[in-house]
Amino acid sequence: MDHIPAEEMPAVGVAAHDVAAEAMEAGVWVFGGGLETAEASVVAGDGTVTHGDYPEAVGGFWIVDVPSREEALEWAAKTAVACRCPQEVRAFMPDPAVGN
Numbered sequence: 001m002d003h004i005p006a007e008e009m010p011a012v013g014v015a016a017h018d019v020a021a022e023a024m025e026a027g028v029w030v031f032g033g034g035l036e037t038a039e040a041s042v043v044a045g046d047g048t049v050t051h052g053d054y055p056e057a058v059g060g061f062w063i064v065d066v067p068s069r070e071e072a073l074e075w076a077a078k079t080a081v082a083c084r085c086p087q088e089v090r091a092f093m094p095d096p097a098v099g100n
Helices: 006-026 069-083
Strands: 029-034 040-043 049-052 060-064
Antiparallel strands (some): 029 060
16 A cells, blocks of 8 residues: 555545445454554564564455355455555365364
């Protein structure tokens, strides 16, 4: 979202919250939020921790519970318009050990 001028960010926030409210009203909202962009930490498989600025992680994520990929893409389209940027859509893999 770093391509959006600072003066337009309040309008983007309102639009994004409107789509989130619509998802809540539709009963598909699970969780979501913006990601802090100042600093991130990466923990490697050996436990080594690296801190830094990772600009590819600018933005946030939403989790919706919908019956089809097509419906997920519809919500992503609404979000893309509101946030003025592309949205990546992925499904959670089923894992009975953790209840999904």
